[in-house]
Amino acid sequence: MKKKLRNKEVNSNYIIELENVTCTIDNNLLCKNVSFALELGRHLTILWKDGLGKSTFMEICTGLTNVKYQGIVKHYGKNIKHYANDIIMKLRSKTGYVFQNSALISNHNVFDNIALPLRYHSQKNNREIDNIVNELISIYQIEEIQYLLPEMLTTSQSKIVAVARALVVKPNILFLDEPSLGLDHESFDFVVNRIKEFAQQKNTITLVLTKSLSLSKALQFPVAIFFKQKLTVPNHFGDSNNQSNAKSIISLNCRKVI
Numbered sequence: 001m002k003k004k005l006r007n008k009e010v011n012s013n014y015i016i017e018l019e020n021v022t023c024t025i026d027n028n029l030l031c032k033n034v035s036f037a038l039e040l041g042r043h044l045t046i047l048w049k050d051g052l053g054k055s056t057f058m059e060i061c062t063g064l065t066n067v068k069y070q071g072i073v074k075h076y077g078k079n080i081k082h083y084a085n086d087i088i089m090k091l092r093s094k095t096g097y098v099f100q101n102s103a104l105i106s107n108h109n110v111f112d113n114i115a116l117p118l119r120y121h122s123q124k125n126n127r128e129i130d131n132i133v134n135e136l137i138s139i140y141q142i143e144e145i146q147y148l149l150p151e152m153l154t155t156s157q158s159k160i161v162a163v164a165r166a167l168v169v170k171p172n173i174l175f176l177d178e179p180s181l182g183l184d185h186e187s188f189d190f191v192v193n194r195i196k197e198f199a200q201q202k203n204t205i206t207l208v209l210t211k212s213l214s215l216s217k218a219l220q221f222p223v224a225i226f227f228k229q230k231l232t233v234p235n236h237f238g239d240s241n242n243q244s245n246a247k248s249i250i251s252l253n254c255r256k257v258i
Contacts, residue, residue, distance in 0.1 A: 013039050014077065015173065015205055016061065021071035023053075023060060031057060032229040033071070040172070043199045043206040045216045048226040055100050057226075058177045058209050062097060063088070093121035096166030100178040102158040104150040110161050111137065111146045117169045132168065140164050155182035163194055174198055176208045180215040192218045 014037040023030040030053040038044060048054040059065035060073060063080040073080050075091055083091070096117075097103075104113045111133055118129045137146050142164070145157055153161065159182065166174060179195065180188050196219060199206050210216060216223050224231045 015040055015075065016207065017072075017074040017077075018061065019072040019074070021060060021069055021073065023056070023067060023069040025053065025056065025067070029229050031226075034229075034231055035071075036224070036231060038205045038207065040203045040205060043204075043208075043219075043221040045208040045210065045219055045221045045223050046226055046231065047213070047216060047223060048209050048211060050211055052226065054209050054211075054226075055177055058175060058207075061207060062095075062175050064097070089121065093117075093169060094171050095173045095175070096169065096171035098159075098162050098166045098174075098176045098179045100181060102150070102162040104153075104158060104161060104165075106150055109147045109149055110142065110153070113150070113161055114165045114168055117165060121169060136164050136168055156184050156187035159183055159191065160187060163191055167194065167198060172203055173205045174207070176206065176210075178210050178212070179208065180210065180212050188214075188218075195219060 017037040019035050020033045021035070022032050034057075036044070048057070056065070056067060060067060060069055063073060063075065075083075080088070105116065108116065114136060115129050115133045118124055118132060122129075124132070137143055140160060142157070142160065145153060145161075150158060150161075159179065163179065166176075174195070176195065179191055183191060192215070195206065195208075198204060199219075199221070206221065208215070208219065208221065224233050
């Protein structure tokens with residue numbers, strides 16, 4: 001039997017939390033003493049230039065990495081390095097991921113790529129999974145490509161499939177690494193609307209890393225900027241209330257390291 005998450009393991013106001021995270025790769029400093037915390041119902045976009053380790057930082061935030069770093073990454077109030085493997089799998093069952101390169105499984109068609117998280121992280125039978133995936137494919141209007149392999153898809157199609165796969169488990173947490181990269185105008189609007197719909201649901205968290213000003217403005221989440229290996233909050237960027245929220249999310253030294 002799978003273990004259930006115990007209350008003491010999830011008893012935290014902060015669901016995603018970084019405390020003084022520093023990472024160096026090949027003698028190059030990626031980030032230095034980065035801290036932020038996201039509660040349920042909070043969403044954050046981090047603007048991050050290409051070539052500065054954006055995807056590696058996202059992997060640190062998600063826990064999907066073997067990259068060595070200093071500091072602490074917590075999910076549900078506990079250092080992710082202290083979770084047992086079965087609890088990690090339980091956490092991932094309520095988490096959606098969209099990677100910069102979409103990361104679709106090359107020998108799985110679109111239908112099976114979308115179904116994959118349900119097959120790995122749910123107790124649903126094949127008929128239930130098929131019904132859920134068929135409904136999502138209809139909503140996303142991708143019936144014509146559902147039996148194609150990833151190599152046959154356009155960049156926009158691949159990214160839409162990646163978003164569908166991330167949301168098929170109805171997650172509480174959504175991590176997005178360049179979700180709009182390579183999208184045509186129509187697909188950009190579609191993906192933005194799906195992300196905003198997710199963020200409007202109760203008890204959700206969204207973390208977006210992107211270089212796209214257009215995406216950050218379209219999403220209208222609080223915005224931070226990665227600059228000189230640290231996160232900063234611009235005073236004048238979109239809605240002032242959003243930026244006040246960004247300042248409350250990001251802190252360098254105000255949280256106790258446990």
